[in-house]
Amino acid sequence: MIVGNNRRVVVTGLxxxxxxxxxxxxxWNAAVNGVSGIRKVNSVNTDNCYANVGAEVDIxxxxxxxxxxxxxxxxxxxxxxxxxxxxxYTVNDSNSDxxxxxxxxxxxxxxxxxxxxxxxxxxxxxxxxxxKMPAAAIANNVAKHFxxxxxxxxxxxxxxxGTISLAYAADLIRAGKADAFVAGGSDSFTSLAxxxxxxxxxxxxxxxxxFNRSGGITLGEGAGVLIIESYEHAKARGAKIYCEVxxxxxxxxxxxxTAPDPEGKGQMLAISRAVANxxxxxxxxxxxxxxxxxxxxxxxxxxxxxxxxxDGNDHLSVSSTKSMTGHCLGAAGxxxxxxxxxxxxxxxxxxTIGYTEENLETLKEKAGDFDFVPNTKREKKVNFAAxxxxxxxxxxxxxxxxxxxxxxxxxxxxxxxxxxxxxxxxGKPRCEIxxxxxxxxxxxxxxxxxxxxxxxxxxxSGMRALADAGITVSDNNAADIGIIIGTADGPxxxxxxxxxxxxxNGTASGSAFSFPNTVYNAAGGYFSIFAGIKGYNVTNANSVxxxxxxxxxxxxxxxxxxxxxxxxxxxxxxTDITGYLYNTLGLLKDGLGEGSVSLILENExxxxxxxxxxxxxxxxxxCTHKSVDFGKITGSESALKAVxxxxxxAAGISAKDIEAVCGFANGVPAVDELEKNxxxxxxxxxxVVDVKSEIGESRAAASTEQAAxxxxxxxxxxxxxxxxxSFGVGGQYSAVVLKKAE
Amino acid sequence: xxxxxxxxxxxMLVENLRIPEDELEFDSELxxxxxxxxxxxxxxxxxxxxxxxxVQMTGAARENFKSIETLAKYVEEHRGE
Numbered sequence: 001m002i003v004g005n006n007r008r009v010v011v012t013g014l015x016x017x018x019x020x021x022x023x024x025x026x027x028w029n030a031a032v033n034g035v036s037g038i039r040k041v042n043s044v045n046t047d048n049c050y051a052n053v054g055a056e057v058d059i060x061x062x063x064x065x066x067x068x069x070x071x072x073x074x075x076x077x078x079x080x081x082x083x084x085x086x087x088x089y090t091v092n093d094s095n096s097d098x099x100x101x102x103x104x105x106x107x108x109x110x111x112x113x114x115x116x117x118x119x120x121x122x123x124x125x126x127x128x129x130x131x132k133m134p135a136a137a138i139a140n141n142v143a144k145h146f147x148x149x150x151x152x153x154x155x156x157x158x159x160x161x162g163t164i165s166l167a168y169a170a171d172l173i174r175a176g177k178a179d180a181f182v183a184g185g186s187d188s189f190t191s192l193a194x195x196x197x198x199x200x201x202x203x204x205x206x207x208x209x210x211f212n213r214s215g216g217i218t219l220g221e222g223a224g225v226l227i228i229e230s231y232e233h234a235k236a237r238g239a240k241i242y243c244e245v246x247x248x249x250x251x252x253x254x255x256x257x258t259a260p261d262p263e264g265k266g267q268m269l270a271i272s273r274a275v276a277n278x279x280x281x282x283x284x285x286x287x288x289x290x291x292x293x294x295x296x297x298x299x300x301x302x303x304x305x306x307x308x309x310x311d312g313n314d315h316l317s318v319s320s321t322k323s324m325t326g327h328c329l330g331a332a333g334x335x336x337x338x339x340x341x342x343x344x345x346x347x348x349x350x351x352t353i354g355y356t357e358e359n360l361e362t363l364k365e366k367a368g369d370f371d372f373v374p375n376t377k378r379e380k381k382v383n384f385a386a387x388x389x390x391x392x393x394x395x396x397x398x399x400x401x402x403x404x405x406x407x408x409x410x411x412x413x414x415x416x417x418x419x420x421x422x423x424x425x426x427g428k429p430r431c432e433i434x435x436x437x438x439x440x441x442x443x444x445x446x447x448x449x450x451x452x453x454x455x456x457x458x459x460x461s462g463m464r465a466l467a468d469a470g471i472t473v474s475d476n477n478a479a480d481i482g483i484i485i486g487t488a489d490g491p492x493x494x495x496x497x498x499x500x501x502x503x504x505n506g507t508a509s510g511s512a513f514s515f516p517n518t519v520y521n522a523a524g525g526y527f528s529i530f531a532g533i534k535g536y537n538v539t540n541a542n543s544v545x546x547x548x549x550x551x552x553x554x555x556x557x558x559x560x561x562x563x564x565x566x567x568x569x570x571x572x573x574x575t576d577i578t579g580y581l582y583n584t585l586g587l588l589k590d591g592l593g594e595g596s597v598s599l600i601l602e603n604e605x606x607x608x609x610x611x612x613x614x615x616x617x618x619x620x621x622x623c624t625h626k627s628v629d630f631g632k633i634t635g636s637e638s639a640l641k642a643v644x645x646x647x648x649x650a651a652g653i654s655a656k657d658i659e660a661v662c663g664f665a666n667g668v669p670a671v672d673e674l675e676k677n678x679x680x681x682x683x684x685x686x687x688v689v690d691v692k693s694e695i696g697e698s699r700a701a702a703s704t705e706q707a708a709x710x711x712x713x714x715x716x717x718x719x720x721x722x723x724x725x726s727f728g729v730g731g732q733y734s735a736v737v738l739k740k741a742e
Numbered sequence: 743x744x745x746x747x748x749x750x751x752x753x754m755l756v757e758n759l760r761i762p763e764d765e766l767e768f769d770s771e772l773x774x775x776x777x778x779x780x781x782x783x784x785x786x787x788x789x790x791x792x793x794x795x796x797v798q799m800t801g802a803a804r805e806n807f808k809s810i811e812t813l814a815k816y817v818e819e820h821r822g823e
Binding site for chain 1: 758759760761762765775777778779782783785786789
């Protein structure tokens with residue numbers, strides 16, 4: 001088949017570390033031979049717990065890499081090194097800005113939070129260890145280690161993160177934003193996750209048994225990394241090609257914060273989108289690497305989803321490799337993607353292990369015509385394979401790989417994009433939130449009492465933005481609306497609170513109430529549940545600029561034709577814990593603020609059809625990166641200039657057309673100087689609006705607010721073109737150009 | 743009704759389940775429309791009652807979780823077992 005080469009995306013390198021082994025070959029050999037990586041847990045104290053098994057990586061942190069990072073970063077570096085080497089990818093000054101890093105992650109630096117607060121009890125805490133805590137550090141650490149200067153993102157959508165990261169990487173390559181990505185997922189074994197799933201009674205004491213006894217999950221750890229590359233680029237450098245990356249699908253259940261929708265509707269939407277976006281029919285799929293966690297609720301919902309979509313397909317094999325790797329949370333989707341790619345290349349399908357003869361009889365009833373590959377591998381031709389991931393917060397993702405090139409539908413939507421709604425909640429040092437703020441949007445106490453601070457901020461700003469835009473979510477449009485949330489620090493207060501309790505009272509004392517809120521995507525989950533939004537839903541933890549990057553990401557989703565309306569938010573909290581941690585680093589002593597700002601981005605077609613007011617057009621957007629150490633920005637000036645120039649170019653204008661800038665200065669001399677110098681050079685003497693002097697450094701919220709401020713200046717008729725740019729520690733930048741709506 | 747036990751349970755629910763204090767009465771229906779608790783909250787209540795009074799409520803009948811009053815009654819009847 002003739003394929004438009006500019007849309008062909010391929011896999012050119014693989015890297016893997018999990019309980020099955022320290023590289024792809026070790027893991028693959030173990031997986032196809034049905035070897036379990038589940039053993040008694042070593043790294044977490046399981047005293048008084050009803051379960052004590054896990055799937056840990058048998059490699060000490062210092063042997064993963066010589067960097068002084070959190071274990072999640074080290075696992076990712078280990079797998080990324082193997083993948084880059086496997087791909088034969090030589091990174092140099094001329095190509096480093098075209099290869100980025102997108103990492104899926106769930107628990108962030110929870111292992112380091114455990115270490116820090118355990119040491120703090122004895123007065124022995126190490127201040128620099130604070131930089132190991134946020135999930136936002138991971139992609140940057142990987143980029144810095146390998147000298148990669150392309151776009152970074154940390155997709156922190158819990159157990160779906162490792163699949164979404166691959167989908168996003170492929171979409172950005174198809175959009176021409178990069179040649180290649182180091183894309184995957186990583187998570188380390190932590191007392192946070194163990195205590196949390198233990199509190200929810202979601203661990204299987206005997207080791208997980210997906211699509212079988214379904215008595216709970218077994219936690220694992222690891223990292224899976226794929227080099228996702230444009231075919232043209234791979235061909236030009238003579239790279240070996242494993243397989244094709246076809247379409248993907250991302251959706252929200254809008255049902256419950258931890259449990260999947262028993263009717264499986266959200267899962268089915270993600271799977272159906274992935275199959276349709278690949279230009280395939282359900283009957284084409286040969287293999288599905290299922291989410292298959294082993295909880296009763298997951299397995300029942302996934303059986304239902306698979307049967308509903310694929311019944312009639314007489315050659316479908318399905319397996320859950322979690323039966324061997326354990327559930328590696330944010331790494332799960334990527335580890336499973338590596339195994340799926342191997343299945344496509346080798347025509348061998350790894351099994352679901354753990355069935356007795358008696359179990360096999362029960363399986364026959366539930367499996368119908370599908371082959372669940374029980375206990376032993378299946379050798380068969382695998383032309384098309386999908387991998388599913390479903391997460392807390394009701395986030396679902398599915399992606400399809402293919403042996404041969406295939407034309408996939410070009411759904412690119414080149415409509416202009418407008419800002420049609422703004423919702424703000426900002427405060428320095430704190431926001432005032434009262435029950436009236438909830439009542440305004442009909443949010444009942446039974447719902448809002450569940451929310452941690454981070455989720456409260458997000459829900460209110462998101463609902464305000466929808467109301468401002470006059471959008472009513474209904475069954476008719478729920479799947480046409482998506483959400484991107486950017487954050488620097490995520491729900492750190494809830495995470496630290498949960499962790500300190502576990503340190504004080506033991507792993508068995510984890511709070512079932514608090515645990516669901518410790519995942520970074522809980523805020524997006526609650527917002528989608530309350531608002532009823534069922535489309536794309538991603539949270540990206542990527543320092544201050546994540547709030548502006550959320551606009552860029554949301555615009556890319558619209559341009560890709562995935563949704564018609566996107567809520568793009570930036571959210572960060574300021575609590576006693578936030579203040580303490582920033583103080584420990586000697587930063588922003590009196591400058592912190594908090595809040596959430598949400599912008600509605602909407603296609604022209606959708607906005608015009610409903611007669612929406614338009615604050616401004618989002619005319620151009622760009623993200624750049626110049627790797628420096630996480631926690632610093634000095635040395636990354638070139639990326640700030642580049643992001644402004646690229647955003648202007650994307651808007652079809654030059655820097656001299658920009659009439660005002662909404663800036664990111666926050667009172668830290670290194671930040672303010674770097675910004676001032678770049679703008680002087682690029683724009684000369686134009687007004688720079690100092691957004692943060694009033695609202696404080698509310699990080700991602702402030703960076704989205706910069707865009708909101710720019711949109712409002714334009715709506716007031718003051719300017720035709722206004723630029724907003726923001727920085728991330730580690731050297732990541734995003735910028736948008738807003739234009740008078742015409 | 744043992745007011746002291748009720749007060750302790752109420753404080754635990756306010757603290758652990760973020761229920762606004764002024765909306766929680768001793769006879770409020772915890773799992774109904776009043777407060778709207780769910781299965782995750784019931785895990786937390788069981789852990790809270792155990793830690794406050796050393797009373798195990800795992801497997802206790804649903805009606806015991808109806809309100810603060812019924813929880814207090816259960817605690818009174820099973821304390822010291």
